[in-house]
Amino acid sequence: MMTIIKLIFFLPALLPTQSYAFASITNGKSVPPTPSLSRQSHDVPSLQKSINHNARKSLALRAGAATVPPPPLPTNRQLLKFYFPCLALWISGPLLSLVDTSFVGLSAASGGSATQLAALGPATTFIDGSLYLFAFLNVATTNLFASARAAAVAHGGEGDGKPGEGVVRTAARTSLYCGFGLMGLLLWVARPLIALYIGPEAASTPGLLDQAHTYVKIRALSMPTSLLGGVLQAALLGAKDSVTPLIAILYNTVINVIGDYILVSRYKMGLQGAAIATLFAQWAGTVAMIGPARRELLSPGSSLGLLPKWLSKRRPDGDIKARTFLKFAAPVLTLILGKISAFGFMTNSAAGLPGQPATLAAHQIALSLFFFASPFLEVISQLVQSFLPTYSVLPKDRNGKVMADVSEWKKTSNALVARLEKYGIFVGVLLATAVASIVTYAPGIVTKDIAVQTAAKPLAIALAAGALLTAPVAVSEGTLIARSDLGYLSSVYFVSTVLLPTVLRRIRSGGGEVQQVWVCFALFQLFRSSCFLGRIWVTRNDGGVKKDQ
Structure with a gap:
């Protein structure tokens, strides 16, 4: 039981370790990227190749040809345009933890660096690990939003984006519910869990457990906005918007560096100052995405639907149920626990x-x-x-024969x-x-x-x-x-x-x-x-x- 508790609250911050490592799984099938004519994804050569391949496939099927050639391999430009926005999403958590580690290690008084760095290890583990356990929200958002967009394209309605609105609203609302629940849990039981995790040898080190607990309590206040920011980033990336997530990461990093410099380096607040700086950085990053997300992902006049049903004056049509997201927990957590252990x-x-x-x-x-x-x-x-x-x-013909x-x-x-x-x-x-x-x-x-x-x-x-x-x-x-x-x-x-x-x-x-x-x-x-x-x-x-x- 003790080992299970330790593992549940531990995360490779990467891994993420890996909220997007499973972002293309939908009921055991993968959702291929769909072409977009938006400003962010305008790639004329690759789009023309896709159009040419689809035209050849259509002609081959109509003519009863024996074979259909495979699509052309993606260009380096296509790969890079997908790589960097995803990298921005993945790197934000480890980047903030690394910034905190550097400022704390460099700013601590002589002889105090070891204790503060040792306390920062399990503290960041708890925060990043807690967020990682809710990676299924990002997975569900990406998959369900991409599916809605793909269905709209197939029916000629990709332009209004309405099929994805219900996904975004439900994802945002569910992320806030999970975030507040996680925040309460961390504020309630963080100290005994940290002590259990690091063991009696490290916990007996003077000041180590106290500093780690202080860091976790402050960072816990960012759980609702952190989970909300994650699903907004996932939806924006699914909409082929590679600019807004990058701007949000820039907000996070700049504010965190400035905050660490003022609170840790200048005012010598140690882990407490690092936690406050990261807290404000994560708040700012999420706020920076709310406006663009409403404009790009929702119809004019629509809201993100963050209020519960009994407080909402108007319930937009098309919202999907929260359990649609929660069903992604089991398959994703199976691999997540294998990694974090x-x-x-x-x-x-x-x-x-x-x-x-x-x-x-x-x-x-x-x-x-x-x-x-x-x-x-x-x-x-x-x-x-x-x-x-x-x-x-x-590809197959109408009779199911492979072509x-x-x-x-x-x-x-x-x-x-x-x-x-x-x-x-x-x-x-x-x-x-x-x-x-x-x-x-x-x-x-x-x-x-x-x-x-x-x-x-x-x-x-x-x-x-x-x-x-x-x-x-x-x-x-x-x-x-x-x-x-x-x-x-x-x-x-x-x-x-x-x-x-x-x-x-x-x-x-x-x-x-x-x-x-x-x-x-x-x-x-x-x-x-x-x-x-x-x-x-x-x-x-x-x-x-x-x-x-």
């Missing part, structure tokens, strides 16, 4: 090793760097999920996967080099405490290996999701989730070193990448082409 047991093990608080502080620095780097790779997983389904379902050269479609599907795997490896090499260089040559960027710097340097190689191996894991995971191979995906997570804690507990009980924790993580990523790549290219190399759909 790894990081949860890592932090728990680091908290129980000798040399506190420097040991846990060094682990927090490595963890923050990894969480900051991960979104750059995880977004490539979303690229696979969004573009690959186009090449997976073969395609299966080998040609399989070749095109595998070509896209191989292309994105190469892109992922390239980005992974850059990120691994960057995080290892910071830990080895410039630890002063995140802390002035010599003891923490010394404890962090041995983590460089294992941290770099874990970051590099995340590239094939992310791309392969996206491929398996796009090809609906969720059973195999879940089984790998289950096996690795059982094996990793066993090894980490031995390290903790044996009083090992913190770098051993990160070596285990690198091996964990190696196991997952080997299983996923083997499934794609060896045991099931069918290109994901489905003949029976």
